Each structure stands twice: as C-alpha cells, then as structure tokens.
Amino acid sequence: MTQTPAVAxxxxxxxxxxxxxxxxxxLTAEAGQATALLGRNGAGKSTxxxxxxxxxxxxxxxxxxxxxxxATDALGVKRSVGYCPDVGGLVPRATPWEHLQLSARLRRxxxxxxxxxxxxxxFELGDVAHRVVGGFSHGMSRRLSVVLAALHxxxxxxxxxxxxxxxxxxxxxxxxxxxxxxxxxACVLLSTHLRDLALEACGEAVVLRGGNRVxxxxxxxxxxxxxxxxxx
Amino acid sequence: xxxSTEAWLGAARDTGHLVAFRAxxxxxxxxxxxxxxxxxxxxxxxxxxxxxxDLEALGSxxxxxxxxxxxxxxxxxFAGFLLLAISSAMGSGGGRELLSRxxxxxxxxxxxxxxxxxxxxxxVNLAWLVQVWGLLAVTALVAPSGxxxxxxxxxxxxxxxxxxxxxxxxxxVEGVRRSPHGVxxxxxVGGAVAVVLAALHxxxxxxxxxxxLPTTWIAETAQTPxxxxxxxxxxxxxxxxxxxxxxxxxxxxxxxxREELRVQSGVHEARHAPEPRWGSPDRALLRxxxxxxxxxxxGMRRGLMVLGLGPGLVALVAGLEWSSVMVLPGxxxxxxxLLFGVNAWCLDGKGMVWRETLPVSAAAVFDVRAxxxxxxxxxxxxVTVVLALLRNGLPPLVxxxxxxxxxxxxxxxxxxxxxxxxxxxxYGVDLSSPRATPAPHAAMxxxxxxxxxxxxxxxxxxxxxxxxxxxxxxxVAALPFLAWSTRRLVRARRRWLVGDERARVVLTVAAV
Numbered sequence: 093m094t095q096t097p098a099v100a101x102x103x104x105x106x107x108x109x110x111x112x113x114x115x116x117x118x119l120t121a122e123a124g125q126a127t128a129l130l131g132r133n134g135a136g137k138s139t140x141x142x143x144x145x146x147x148x149x150x151x152x153x154x155x156x157x158x159x160x161x162x163a164t165d166a167l168g169v170k171r172s173v174g175y176c177p178d179v180g181g182l183v184p185r186a187t188p189w190e191h192l193q194l195s196a197r198l199r200r201x202x203x204x205x206x207x208x209x210x211x212x213x214x215f216e217l218g219d220v221a222h223r224v225v226g227g228f229s230h231g232m233s234r235r236l237s238v239v240l241a242a243l244h245x246x247x248x249x250x251x252x253x254x255x256x257x258x259x260x261x262x263x264x265x266x267x268x269x270x271x272x273x274x275x276x277x278a279c280v281l282l283s284t285h286l287r288d289l290a291l292e293a294c295g296e297a298v299v300l301r302g303g304n305r306v307x308x309x310x311x312x313x314x315x316x317x318x319x320x321x322x323x324x
Numbered sequence: 325x326x327x328s329t330e331a332w333l334g335a336a337r338d339t340g341h342l343v344a345f346r347a348x349x350x351x352x353x354x355x356x357x358x359x360x361x362x363x364x365x366x367x368x369x370x371x372x373x374x375x376x377x378d379l380e381a382l383g384s385x386x387x388x389x390x391x392x393x394x395x396x397x398x399x400x401x402f403a404g405f406l407l408l409a410i411s412s413a414m415g416s417g418g419g420r421e422l423l424s425r426x427x428x429x430x431x432x433x434x435x436x437x438x439x440x441x442x443x444x445x446x447x448v449n450l451a452w453l454v455q456v457w458g459l460l461a462v463t464a465l466v467a468p469s470g471x472x473x474x475x476x477x478x479x480x481x482x483x484x485x486x487x488x489x490x491x492x493x494x495x496x497v498e499g500v501r502r503s504p505h506g507v508x509x510x511x512x513v514g515g516a517v518a519v520v521l522a523a524l525h526x527x528x529x530x531x532x533x534x535x536x537l538p539t540t541w542i543a544e545t546a547q548t549p550x551x552x553x554x555x556x557x558x559x560x561x562x563x564x565x566x567x568x569x570x571x572x573x574x575x576x577x578x579x580x581x582r583e584e585l586r587v588q589s590g591v592h593e594a595r596h597a598p599e600p601r602w603g604s605p606d607r608a609l610l611r612x613x614x615x616x617x618x619x620x621x622x623g624m625r626r627g628l629m630v631l632g633l634g635p636g637l638v639a640l641v642a643g644l645e646w647s648s649v650m651v652l653p654g655x656x657x658x659x660x661x662l663l664f665g666v667n668a669w670c671l672d673g674k675g676m677v678w679r680e681t682l683p684v685s686a687a688a689v690f691d692v693r694a695x696x697x698x699x700x701x702x703x704x705x706x707v708t709v710v711l712a713l714l715r716n717g718l719p720p721l722v723x724x725x726x727x728x729x730x731x732x733x734x735x736x737x738x739x740x741x742x743x744x745x746x747x748x749x750x751y752g753v754d755l756s757s758p759r760a761t762p763a764p765h766a767a768m769x770x771x772x773x774x775x776x777x778x779x780x781x782x783x784x785x786x787x788x789x790x791x792x793x794x795x796x797x798x799x800v801a802a803l804p805f806l807a808w809s810t811r812r813l814v815r816a817r818r819r820w821l822v823g824d825e826r827a828r829v830v831l832t833v834a835a836v
Contacts, residue, residue, distance in 0.1 A: 145681050146680075147677060147680045147681055149824055167684075170682060171683040173681065175681045177677040177834075179677075179834070179835075181678040182674065183675030183679065184617075184674070185621060186616060186617065190594075190613060193597060197606065198606055198609075222591050222594060223589055223590065224591075227585070237678070
C-alpha cells in the first residue's frame with residue numbers, strides 16, 4: 093500500500109494579473125521528511141509556500157496539503173499547517189504572547205502555555221514575551237515567526253526563509269524545530285537561498301527556476317556546482 | 325557651508341522631487357484629476373453661491389438673528405481655523421510626511437524639506453477642507469456683493485497664514501513632546517488650556533475675548549476697500565511663519581520620538597482569553613487584538629481623542645444649536661474612518677499574511693474588523709453628540725429623533741463606504757508614525773472630500789427633517805439610507821470572501 097504524500101502539488105499555476113508567479117510546479121513531500129525548496133529570487137518559492145499555507149488560492153493545478161484541497165478547503169489547510177512567511181508575518185502592535193494565544197485558541201489547543209513558553213525560551217524570546225513586536229529587530233521577528241509556525245505541532249511545517257537575518261543561536265533553534273517536526277512524523281518544507289543550511293536541515297531538495305521545478309533529488313546530491321548549474 | 329537661501333532653494337527642489345515621486349505613484353490618474361476638479365468647483369461654489377442669497381428679504385426674525393450672529397462671529401470663525409490648524413499639526417506629530425519614515429530613512433531629506441512637505445500636505449485633511457469651505461461660505465453670505473472678491477482673497481490669505489502658523493506651533497509642540505517628560509508637559513498644558521477656556525466660558529468672558537482678537541479686525545476689514553492691506557499683512561505673516569517654522573521643525577525632527585518608541589517597546593501583560601457571555605470566543609479574541617492595534621498606535625489614539633473632544637468642545641463653547649450640531653457626527657465619524665478605516669486591513673501591516681494563515685473563517689475576520697471600525701466612529705461621534713447634549717439639554721422629540729437617526733445613518737454610511745474601499749483599494753502602509761496616513765495623499769484627499777460631501781448632505785437632509793412636526797419622519801427617512809448602506813457593506817463582505825480577492829488584499833497590505 094502506498095502512503096499519500098503530505099504535500100502533493102501537480103501543475104500548479106499562480107497568476108497575479110499578467111504576471112505568472114508559478115508556472116506549472118509539480119512537487120511531493122512525504123510525512124516525516126524535510127524537503128528544501130531552493131531557487132533564485134523570483135523562482136516562485138514563496139508563492140508556492142503561500143499556496144500551501146492557504147493564503148493564496150491556486151490559479152490552476154491540484155494542491156493537496158495533509159489531505160485537504162487548497163482550492164476548496166483553505167480552512168482545513170490552515171488547521172494542518174504551520175507557516176513562517178518570508179517577510180514580516182507579525183501584527184505590529186501585538187505582543188508575542190498575544191500572537192501565540194490567538195493561534196492556539198483558534199486551533200483549539202487547551203494547554204498551550206507551557207509549550208509556548210518553552211518555544212519562546214528556546215528562541216531566546218522569553219524576556220520579550222509581553223513586549224509589542226513593532227520594536228523587534230528583523231532577526232527577532234524571524235525567530236518569533238518560526239515559533240508561531242511550530243506552536244501547534246502541525247502536520248505540515250512550512251518555513252520560508254527562516255534563517256534570513258537570524259543569529260547562529262536562532263539558526264540552531266530553527267534546525268532543532270525542523271528535527272523535532274521530522275521526528276514526530278510531520279512534513280517539513282523549507283525554502284531558502286542558503287544551500288548549506290538547507291542541506292543540513294533537509295533530506296530532499298527541489299530546485300525551482302522561473303516558476304518551474306527544474307530538479308528534485310536527495311539533498312546530499314546537490315553539490316555547489318550542481319546547484320549553480322541548475323540556477324543558470 | 326551653505327547659505328540660508330541655498331538651503332531653502334535646495335529644500336524646495338527636494339520637496340518638488342518628492343511630490344513628483346508621489347505623483348507618479350498615483351494609481352487612478354483620471355479619477356484623481358476628476359476629484360481635484362470637483363474640489364475646485366465646490367470651493368468656487370462655496371465662495372460665490374451664498375452671496376446671491378438675499379436672506380433679509382425673507383423677513384424672518386430667526387433668519388435675521390442667525391445672519392447677525394454669523395456676521396458678529398466671523399472673526400471667531402477665523403480664530404477657530406487657526407485653532408484647527410494648530411491641533412491638526414499637533415495631532416499628526418508635527419505634520420504629514422511625503423515619504424514614510426522607513427522609505428525616507430535611506431534618503432538625505434532635510435528637516436526643512438520635511439517642513440515644506442508637511443505644509444503642502446496640510447490641506448489633505450478633512451477638517452481643514454471643511455473649515456475652508458465653511459469660511460468661504462460664511463464670508464460670501466455676509467460680504468457685500470461689491471466686496472466679495474476682496475473678502476475671499478483675504479480668506480485665502482488667512483488660510484495660508486493660519487496653516488503656516490499652525491504648522492510652526494505643531495512642530496514646537498512635537499519638539500516639547502519628544503523632550504524628557506515632554507508628553508506629560510504637553511498633556512498638562514493642554515488640560516490647563518481646556519480648563520482656562522471652560523472657566524472663561526462659564527464666566528461669560530470667552531465670547532468677548534475671542535471677538536477682541538485681531539481676527540475680528542481681519543474679518544471686518546476684509547469687507548471694506550482696505551482689504552489689500554490685510555492681504556499684504558497676512559502674506560507677510562505667512563512668510564514669517566513658514567521661515568520661523570523651520571527652526572522648531574529641525575529641533576523636533578532631531579529628537580527621538582519618545583512616545584512612539586515607548587509604545588513600540590510597550591509591555592502588555594498576558595490576559596486570559598475572553599469568554600464572552602454571548603457570541604463566539606474566537607471573534608472576541610480577534611476583536612481584542614484589533615482594538616489593541618488601534619489603541620496602541622500613537623497616531624490613532626491621538627487622532628481619536630482629538631476627534632472625540634475637539635468638535636464636541638467647539639459645540640459646547642460656541643453654543644452650537646442642534647441644527648448646527650447635526651453635521652458634526654458625520655464629520656467626526658469620517659475623520660475617525662480616515663485614521664485607518666479607509667484602509668482597514670492596514671491595521672495588521674505585514675502581519676496580514678500570518679493572520680490569513682489562522683484557521684478562522686474569512687467572514688468572522690471581516691465582521692470583527694468592520695465592528696472595530698464602527699466602534700471607533702460611533703465613540704468619537706457619540707462624544708460630540710453627548711457634549712452637544714450637555715450644552716443644549718434634551719432636544720424636542722422630533723429633533724432628538726432626527727439627531728439619533730442622522731448619527732446612525734452616517735456611521736453605517738461611512739462604514740459601508742470605507743469597508744468597500746478597504747477591499748477594493750488596499751495599500752501597504754506603515755502606521756507606526758503619527759505622521760503616516762493609511763493611504764497615499766492623493767487617495768486620502770479623495771476619500772476626505774467624498775466622505776465629507778456625503779455625510780454633510782445627509783446631515784443637511786436630517787436638519788431639514790428636524791423641522792417637520794412629526795417625530796416619525798426622520799426615523800422613516802433613515803430606513804432607505806440604512807438599507808442602501810447595508811447592501812453596500814454586504815457586497816464588500818461578499819467580495820472579501822472570494823479567495824482571489826482576499827489574497828490580493830493580503831499581499832498588497834503586507835507588501836509582499
């Protein structure tokens with residue numbers, strides 16, 4: 093018996109007016125695995141992630157996330173997914189704790205405080221748990237976005253540029269979150285420009301170029317030369 | 325070292341570059357040009373049309389009394405405009421900005437350029453626009469036909485001078501506010517001024533004091549052949565105020581914005597999730613977050629307080645009667661909507677993407693946001709009505725019904741309009757600075773003009789209805805307005821519920 097992939101994307105197209113941000117991406121990602129999504133700026137990585145998070149509906153193609161069709165059941169997708177967006181992702185005048193509280197309550201998590209506190213401590217945000225995030229540095233915001241994505245132990249964890257501007261301790265904490273998610277059987281998709289970190293965190297790699305998938309392979313096979321060749 | 329003249333010329337050139345940059349980003353050029361033409365036609369109409377009315381020919385003692393009162397208080401109206409210019413500049417942290425703080429940070433923009441930009445943007449303000457139209461209309465009403473042109477030139481010169489003076493005062497107050505304990509000083513002085521004004525009013529001295537101000541001389545001389553002298557004086561005053569305003573501007577902009585920094589690093593201890601007696605806990609939590617986003621913003625909090633108390637205090641002190649008060653709820657509700665409601669989703673900023681990943685229905689998100697916008701409008705316009713109630717006492721039944729109906733209609737009307745705009749034309753903006761606006765300046769000017777026009781016309785209708793002998797008439801007249809606005813609101817909600825439309829709004833507001 094074959095297991096249904098946690099994320100299955102076939103022929104995904106996303107158009108914004110005249111611009112085709114994603115032009116026929118195919119992608120599968122299994123539960124218990126971490127897959128790196130690599131590519132240059134404008135390759136369609138972040139848009140694909142937004143579709144998988146239920147934020148942007150697909151223009152065409154089939155997208156299934158944890159068994160939910162992204163086109164018809166966006167709410168089901170949102171319940172199953174934890175998403176760290178590529179930019180910002182925080183309500184400027186709310187505190188980290190208020191972000192966590194809202195996310196937990198809407199996902200019907202009865203005892204979330206302890207896990208919330210633990211995650212904030214792991215990402216060194218415990219001291220600023222009740223401070224408005226508008227004054228946070230870029231790195232602090234990125235770390236909090238990862239915490240929010242991981243809080244409810246989602247079946248599918250989507251991390252879009254989680255290492256961007258983050259210090260080494262934050263990088264370690266993020267790698268730990270990815271490892272934990274894999275260990276409990278979640279599917280992790282991690283989009284980044286940083287090949288080395290992608291290889292450290294993920295077992296599989298998918299390379300996008302111009303809105304298309306150009307390669308899918310074991311992460312270990314993606315050498316620096318091979319990666320550069322795929323980007324050109 | 326650059327000379328002062330070179331600095332001013334350089335600042336003027338930079339302001340031109342910034343204005344040109346902003347002009348190039350105007351999305352709907354035809355609509356903007358049309359809006360500008362409408363504003364000019366309206367201005368011309370207010371400046372000329374009332375002069376053709378021969379109210380004395382009506383022979384009504386009430387009308388004659390009102391006309392005499394308008395004539396006697398024209399100088400006070402001029403003084404009121406100066407007060408408005410000062411409070412607007414104070415409320416907006418010194419004055420509006422041509423480029424947002426984050427956008428401007430990488431450019432060598434001098435405080436002088438900021439000062440000139442703020443002066444240029446002062447008219448992009450509902451209260452400013454309405455007051456100018458009011459001054460022009462009142463002057464046209466009382467000026468002799470032969471002296472109308474001269475009187476209106478004086479009005480325009482006064483508008484320039486008062487705006488420049490207000491700007492200079494606004495920068496000075498912002499400078500004080502940014503100094504150690506400055507917020508406390510500004511609040512204390514503001515409170516003391518309010519107490520003194522109230523005491524003068526209760527002692528019956530405020531009216532004579534206001535009438536003895538030089539603005540009365542300006543208003544009276546404007547209607548005589550000596551008006552060119554007034555224009556020259558006012559233009560000279562404008563130049564002095566513009567030049568003098570550069571100093572407090574440089575001072576204020578050189579200091580850290582303490583209040584904003586304090587709010588941005590503010591600590592808010594954890595609270596239990598709300599458990600409402602009725603309604604969904606999810607919605608209650610969303611509502612709490614949205615309310616916090618409003619009240620934790622320096623600009624919005626300050627704006628709501630000014631809008632709530634300002635017009636109400638004017639009604640209280642100036643002794644406005646119910647017929648005049650009727651127009652205020654619509655204008656204050658519009659002012660509240662212009663703080664963020666015209667681009668309601670900007671409250672979430674870049675967090676809009678994260679909000680959209682939460683497993684909650686899009687309908688609930690829309691309903692809660694609309695409710696929070698409506699709350700802000702209802703509260704500030706409600707304060708105005710309550711203060712008018714304190715001044716005038718309980719009105720006759722028909723007037724009371726007309727005021728209540730008008731209030732309800734304008735709040736629902738403005739809510740429906742701004743939620744439609746929010747879904748149709750979202751903008752990615754950073755509202756962390758009180759100098760920021762929720763939409764580009766051209767759009768804000770259009771929004772301000774349209775909201776003031778719609779709500780003023782509605783108020784005029786209900787003012788007319790308050791004169792009929794049947795109390796049920798205003799209530800019945802409100803029904804079609806409410807039905808139409810509700811339909812519009814439902815249509816905006818339906819549009820928001822479409823996934824593609826919502827994604828467009830989310831990505832635009834979050835600027836990703």
